[in-house]
Amino acid sequence: MTGAPRxxxxxxxxxxxxxxxxxxxxxxxLVGLLVRTPWRDLVGVLGQAEVLDALRLSLGCATIAxxxxxxxxxxxxxxxxxxxxxxxxLLRSLVTLPLVLPPVVGGVALLFAFGRTGLLGRxxxxxxxxxxxxxxxxxxxxxxxxxxPFLVVTVEGAxxxxxxxxxxxAATLGASRLTVFRRVTLPLVRxxxxxxxxxxxxxxxxxxxxxITFAGNLQGVTRTMPLEVYLAMQTDPVAATALSLVLxxxxxxxxxxxxxxxxxxxxx
Amino acid sequence: MGVRLDGTIARGDFRASLSLEVADxxxxxxxxxxxxxxxxxxxxxxxxxxLVDGELRLDETLLDGPDAxxxxxxEQRPVGIVFQDYRLFPHLDVLDNVAFAARCRGLxxxxxxxxxxxxxxxxGVAELAGRRPDxxxxxxxxxxxxxxxxxxxxxxxxLDEPLAALDTRTRMEVRxxxxxxxxxxxxxxxxxxxxxxxxxxxTDRLLVLEAGRVVxxxxxxxxxxxxxxxxxxxxxxxxxxxxxxxPATSTVRLDGGGTLVAASExxxxxxxxxxxxxxxxxxxxxxxxRASTRNAWPGRVLGLELLGDRVRVQVEGEPSALVDxxxxxxxxxxxxxxxxxxxxxxATETDAYPxxxxxxx
Numbered sequence: 084m085t086g087a088p089r090x091x092x093x094x095x096x097x098x099x100x101x102x103x104x105x106x107x108x109x110x111x112x113l114v115g116l117l118v119r120t121p122w123r124d125l126v127g128v129l130g131q132a133e134v135l136d137a138l139r140l141s142l143g144c145a146t147i148a149x150x151x152x153x154x155x156x157x158x159x160x161x162x163x164x165x166x167x168x169x170x171x172x173l174l175r176s177l178v179t180l181p182l183v184l185p186p187v188v189g190g191v192a193l194l195f196a197f198g199r200t201g202l203l204g205r206x207x208x209x210x211x212x213x214x215x216x217x218x219x220x221x222x223x224x225x226x227x228x229x230x231x232p233f234l235v236v237t238v239e240g241a242x243x244x245x246x247x248x249x250x251x252x253a254a255t256l257g258a259s260r261l262t263v264f265r266r267v268t269l270p271l272v273r274x275x276x277x278x279x280x281x282x283x284x285x286x287x288x289x290x291x292x293x294x295i296t297f298a299g300n301l302q303g304v305t306r307t308m309p310l311e312v313y314l315a316m317q318t319d320p321v322a323a324t325a326l327s328l329v330l331x332x333x334x335x336x337x338x339x340x341x342x343x344x345x346x347x348x349x350x351x
Numbered sequence: 352m353g354v355r356l357d358g359t360i361a362r363g364d365f366r367a368s369l370s371l372e373v374a375d376x377x378x379x380x381x382x383x384x385x386x387x388x389x390x391x392x393x394x395x396x397x398x399x400x401x402l403v404d405g406e407l408r409l410d411e412t413l414l415d416g417p418d419a420x421x422x423x424x425x426e427q428r429p430v431g432i433v434f435q436d437y438r439l440f441p442h443l444d445v446l447d448n449v450a451f452a453a454r455c456r457g458l459x460x461x462x463x464x465x466x467x468x469x470x471x472x473x474x475g476v477a478e479l480a481g482r483r484p485d486x487x488x489x490x491x492x493x494x495x496x497x498x499x500x501x502x503x504x505x506x507x508x509x510l511d512e513p514l515a516a517l518d519t520r521t522r523m524e525v526r527x528x529x530x531x532x533x534x535x536x537x538x539x540x541x542x543x544x545x546x547x548x549x550x551x552x553x554t555d556r557l558l559v560l561e562a563g564r565v566v567x568x569x570x571x572x573x574x575x576x577x578x579x580x581x582x583x584x585x586x587x588x589x590x591x592x593x594x595x596x597x598p599a600t601s602t603v604r605l606d607g608g609g610t611l612v613a614a615s616e617x618x619x620x621x622x623x624x625x626x627x628x629x630x631x632x633x634x635x636x637x638x639x640x641r642a643s644t645r646n647a648w649p650g651r652v653l654g655l656e657l658l659g660d661r662v663r664v665q666v667e668g669e670p671s672a673l674v675d676x677x678x679x680x681x682x683x684x685x686x687x688x689x690x691x692x693x694x695x696x697x698a699t700e701t702d703a704y705p706x707x708x709x710x711x712x
Contacts, residue, residue: 252438254425255397256503257455266451270442 113331120328121321128325136303137311138329144219144307145287148226149234152283156234157276161264163235164242175239182232189228190296197224197297221298222305226287233286237279241272278341285337289330353377353539354507358405358417360388360395366403367391367563373539373556380554380571381543384582387560389543393509396541397432398425409507426455431505435512437496439484445495446471446480452503470498474532490521497532508533508540514549526552547586551575559583577626577704590627590672596620596703603703609669611696612645613703622706629663629675631700635693636684644695652690655681662686666694 094102121128128134163175181189197204197215207213215221249271253263269276291309298305300314308330315323353374360367367388373379381389394400396407398414401422407415409430414423439448446467453463471477474494479487487495493513500508513529514522530553533540544550550557551571559567559579567579578584584591594605596613598620603611605625613625633639639647650668657663662681664674672694676686686692 248434248436248438249440251399251425252432252434252440253451255399255428255430255432256452256499257426258451259426259455262455266454267440267442271440273442 116324116327116331119324121325124321125325125328128322129329131322133302134311134322134326137306137308137326140219140222140303140306141288141308144222144226145230145284145290147223148230148287149280149284151223151227152231152234152287153280156231156279156283157238157269160235160238160242161268164239178235179232181229182236186229186290186292186294187296190225190293193221193225193228193293193297197221216297217299217301217305219298219304222294222307225293225297226290229290229293230283230287234279234283237275237282238272241275241279242268245271281337281341285334288333352410354396354407354409354541356392356396356402356405356407358407359403360391360400361403362388362391362394362400365391365563367560368405369558369560369563369565371541371558371565371568373541375538376536377556378533378540378542378554380550380557381541381560382545382547382550382557382574382583382586383560384545386562388563389545389560390511392560393432393511393541393543396507396509397430398423398428429504429506430509431500431503431507432509433493433496433500433511433513435515437484437492437516439492439495439499441484443484444480445476445482445484445487448484448495449499449502451499467498467502470502471495474498474501475528488521489517490525493517493525494528497529501532501536506538508536508538510540510542512544512546513542514544514546529553547575577624577702579624579707584626588629588673590629590632590670592625592627592670593706594623594625596623601698605670607670609648611670611701611703612698613701614699615703619703619705623703624706626702626704627672627696627700629673630661632672632674632694632696634664634666634674634676634680634684634686635695636690638693639695645698646694646696646701648694650692650694652686652688652692654688655686666692668694 159178163171163178194201194216196202197207199205199208199214199216204215207215215224245268249267250263253267254260258266289309290307291313294305294307295310300306300310306314308326312323312326312330315326353372355372357370358368360369365388369392371379371392381392383389391400395402395415402415402417404417406413406418409428413419413421414428415421439445440451443451446464449470450463450467453466454460458466468477468480471480474497476491476494476498479491479495484492484495493516497513514525517525526549533542533553542554554571557567557569557571557574558565559574561580561582567574567583574583575587575589578587578589578591581591592603592605592607592611594603594611596603596615596619601612601615603613603623603625605611611625611627615623633644648668648670650666650671653665653667655662655664657678658675660678661675662678664676664681664686666672666674674694680686
């Protein structure tokens with residue numbers, strides 16, 4: 084209140100100076116983007132069929148990728164958190180690998196696995212006549228590959244931190260392991276589940292490297308927003324700026340939406 | 352019918368071999384210091400820990416038997432447990448917490464809630480139905496946790512320090528009430544506690560566990576009168592001495608020095624424990640000449656402690672003793688630390704009994 088400013092302690096400059104520089108580094112590019120945004124042409128640019136295609140594709144694929152990540156990733160997180168099997172530590176680091184792997188490398192790896200001559204792709208092609216690369220399915224697959232670890236890591240952390248006493252109590256009340264998971268474990272980690280899903284979705288939405296390598300760059304089929312931005316940058320920087328703004332807007336909305344969840348998840 | 356456990360329980364590196372049996376309608380108290388294995392007993396009964404060897408049977412059904420390769424999972428055991436910290440599910444309201452077991456049995460939501468409401472009513476907390484666990488007091492949470500465990504319709508009821516999380520005032524209320532609910536439960540009950548009063552009031556029989564072994568298995572009154580170890584003696588507030596009884600003279604030569612003339616059942620000889628209530632000892636400032644008290648020995652006052660309406664005096668001597676006197680006597684005799692005093696105790700109040708547990712040094 085009134086006495087607080089007087090008693091406030093100064094931040095030492097060896098901490099303050101790098102902190103300010105760091106902040107500038109993070110914020111300045113965003114300011115630059117806002118300054119250069121052609122506000123007047125915005126509607127025109129965003130109305131283009133090509134852009135709408137990309138936007139629709141991006142939102143759709145990111146959502147499907149998140150759904151897949153939830154269905155597969157949550158059980159995976161549970162196994163990683165609760166299994167006492169040997170080698171589970173190795174599995175855990177394997178799962179987090181896509182977090183640190185350059186996405187382009189991920190794309191190449193996906194080609195080797197699901198490509199026409201790939202490990203699994205060969206059989207998909209010869210048995211079912213299914214080819215994945217350079218289709219919308221490839222976009223979803225690439226996004227899931229890159230984004231699912233975010234969900235798994237978030238949920239696994241929450242499951243580890245969760246009080247297993249509740250699981251025990253549920254078991255003594257007659258709940259099978261599956262019932263315990265469904266009715267006790269999952270509701271208790273719900274804040275982290277939501278946070279993980281949103282993170283996963285945001286990461287999928289921004290996916291570039293793995294997508295362009297594994298799925299290519301076909302308008303309406305695999306050309307998502309990030310690809311569209313990159314392409315526009317070569318020919319029409321104004322359009323690129325406008326598209327970037329849309330992605331920035333989506334990110335901000337996600338961040339604001341996440342803030343409360345994130346905090347409450349941390350407080351648990 | 353009842354529950355019978357005979358074998359080795361384990362938790363981490365901790366091992367304890369024990370045998371316990373609780374009949375229908377009986378409340379067995381498991382008393383012991385921290386780390387004695389009390390909770391391990393409960394967890395093993397509930398199926399949260401497996402037996403290392405031996406057998407656990409409930410109504411003659413084998414629940415856990417390593418030799419027979421049998422282990423019934425906790426969700427398959429008709430066992431209700433009230434945890435020390437209650438463990439009410441924070442994401443469900445009180446009603447749904449109590450309805451949980453019924454839902455797991457396959458009852459529809461509506462039926463299970465009606466069933467749960469009846470249990471809440473029976474425990475006198477019907478008005479809490481819509482509250483979240485963090486919106487009820489400790490005493491209320493305890494009742495809800497008991498309702499939830501009973502709504503499982505268990506054959507065996509387990510309580511882990513049921514009153515430990517409550518403040519003193521609430522504890523008194525809940526204790527009486529809990530006793531009533533336990534009396535209404537038809538199956539065997541096992542209650543773990545480190546509170547002697549809780550153990551005395553709520554149980555029919557006490558199993559004293561120390562460092563992973565049973566040192567006493569007797570009715571509470573017997574444990575209070577003839578504690579088997581210093582730990583129990585301290586809990587029930589009795590002076591306890593180990594020594595050698597000479598039946599010819601009724602004299603016990605105490606391990607820590609000194610002798611006491613004691614009363615004992617015929618045939619008692621050899622290693623004995625001598626129990627002496629603090630209120631059975633009298634303090635004097637001068638040597639008591641009266642011959643009627645056979646036990647008289649000198650000592651020095653170490654400290655005083657006010658216990659309600661009496662003062663507990665700690666006296667060093669052979670043997671050392673806790674002595675209860677009235678505040679009036681403290682003033683009259685001028686009792687203060689450092690004072691040289693004489694202690695006397697009637698032989699008839701001095702109870703010698705066989706040392707079955709053999710005292711740890």
